[in-house]
Amino acid sequence: MHRWSRLFIPTLREAPADAEVASHKFLVRSGYIRQLGAGIYSYLFLGQRSINKIIAIVRQEMDRIGQEFLLPGIMPSEIWKESGRWTGMGQNMFRLQDRKGAELCLGMTHEEVVTDIARKELRSYKQLPQIWYQIQTKYRDEPRPKAGLLRVRTFIMKDSYSFDLDEAGLDLSYKKHDQAYRAIFTRCGLSFVAVEADSGAMGGSQSQEFMVYTDAGEDLIVSCPKCGYAANLEKATSRLERVDELASTGDGKPELVHTPGKASIADVAEFFQILPAQDIKTVAYMAEVRDGKKTTWEPVVAFLRGDHSVNETKLAGVTKASELRPMVAEELEKFFGGPAGYLGPIGLGVSKHLHDRGVNVILDKSLEGRENMVAGANKFDYHYRNVTPGRDFGWTVSADIRSVAEGEACPLCGSPLKIGKAVEVGHIFKLGNRYTDVMGARVLDPNGKEVTPIMGCYGIGIERILTASIEQNNDTNGFWLPRAIAPFDVVVTVTNISDAKLLATGEEVAGSLEAAGFDVLLDDRDERAGVKFKDADLIGIPYRINVGKKAAEGKVELVTRARASSEDVVLGEVAQRLASQ
């Protein structure tokens, strides 16, 4: 039994000044964590207990499908150079040198390490499939750590890696993880959604994120309340309603119109008395393209419906850009011949294929088949009308490069879509042979033919489970965790320890609860009752047994933190009663 009077649980009456989100405030106030530096935290007694419970659940579910390893937290640069990520991963990696000057890095992820093991040890298809996992601290030099434990520079991650002979095998490993993750997050008491995710520049084929809705989240999730469709905004699509086309004017060809001072979509729409959807939006970028060792910057111009917004993740995916930045004025002048506000598609030197000479013009699919639109004329204070894509201008690639907006129709069932903020707690990812191939992992298949195993990787942010849970379960007085991940199941509060009888009763109750298998914290501090109640409400423990006034009648109170409800329980029945909660 843990006696509060002897523990270090530094609760704070006030939230630290630099905390913004609820989980951050409460984690600090409740004495779970203390900050050492930006994105660097110590986990104190309560925090560590909660983390341990989360890890135990993750471990238990993962052991059903895989094998736990412990991998190095520090590693030589060579394997990263082999995979091409020594430069590719760039700035997010903590790098260091040993005394001989050799380059090392702190482990931010372990694909290279497990692939190195795989290539040295795996010889035959008979050894496949393999699922290896680790639960370890990872180090990432985040450009901007924030929101307490939500985005940090050192954190605990469950990462697993699967090796399979073929796609069918990978499908199975992926599916196993999907199921394990659902079991894990369910057991942790989280309300979560699995969403389609962007596979990124990794070239993976399929990817799913496990998200918990909260305003503290950094991701935007598009979902359909009707059919269950859910996707990261970076990936989401929607069904669009047909837009009424404008009637053509004059001879039907693009007509130059003087539009003094009309530099925004809204102004132009008002000027022409049209809908923004009848206007063409032009967004101009310079894209960084890495081709092996060579890095070049190419012009990329996106055309979209006036009422749509460009989705840079999609655009980067389509153009294979490692980075996108808006064009500066000189570049606009160079490629368009006109200034921002009056950019348009007519007269651009369009490249035939991506990365060819010329401007990479990416047309959003929603503009295909449209006609008589309004667009900038690449001339200060002028626009065109009667602009018809295909007839009046061409493009390099047509693709979905826009962001879905709230209320648009679900791509599956047509119901209005919702958009909400969420935290990513897990991610499963079909990697393919990207690492196994370049690092030379090969096995012989049943025909004696050499094949490259294909990989999947699967991560869970341990602290994010705790953080997300707090975000979901808090009020002004504190938070409550589900029993499965709370540092203690129950706190037994003795309202006045100077009453020896009362203290003895509290110890007896705590002892009986412990005997019944509960994790019990006995609040035997020499504090006033009010202080103890406030602390108990603050620190995330789901139940409180109050040993006070009614003890004389042989009763205690069972307080359920989530509902702030209280019921009297006869002394002998406490364990039984709690177990039935």
Next chain:
RNA sequence: CGGGGAGUGGCUCAGCCUGGUAGAGCACCUGGUUCGGGACCAGGGGGUCGGAGGUUCGAAUCCUCUCUCCCCGACCA
């Protein structure tokens, strides 16, 4: 990396504009009274005012540089 904000006792902050040698509340220690929703009274301990340099008779306060933290953006296999 761009923009904004903040560093004063353990915590939350005032003082800075208009220089005169540091304060409040909470926390902590001692004694007493209290004891079911963060008690009260009395006494007490604790601060290189983030750091360095400069201006000045005198700097928490003015100037320069620098470090750190927070927020927005960029970024985020």
